[in-house]
Amino acid sequence: MYITSSRKPSAGTRTLCKHLASFFGFEYFNRGKMSMGEVLSLSHDNPLIIVGEYHGNPGSLAFYDREGFCALSIYITVLEAPSNYPKRSKSFPxxxxxxxxxxxxxxxxxxxxxxxxxxxSLIISGNQLDFKEGENELFSLRMKSYKVFEVDEECC
Known part of the structure; x- marks a missing residue:
């Protein structure tokens, strides 16, 4: 399972990617000049999250399923910036x-x-995503909007 960013991510976007990778137990890699085809082939039939930017800040999360189809796109704002990396766990959140x-x-x-x-735990309530370690909140994202895609639709 993998996570990456837009081509030229800001420091804040890279930080969010690393925190999400640690939280979900995903492997983070720098995208650099890779095309979407190269990114999808690198994920080797594993889920993939791509963190996009809006005005130099993390602005979207695109979730790709194991077949390489974009299943979900969420437009976000970071409410509470990540502070500490969550403990890696062999189990999933x-x-x-x-x-x-x-x-x-x-x-x-x-x-x-x-x-x-x-x-x-990831608690999704209303328009907020709360990433928690035990009772401690690690960081929060607010969903501005989202779109669930059909298999034949183009993602963002």
Missing amino acids: LIDGDNELVPLINDIVVPEDSISSNLL
């Missing part, structure tokens, strides 16, 4: 909340038959 995106993100990010962590 618990994804919970009252938003309709919970099962979709869970299907993309968490492999079938995997064990969820009691330590890390």
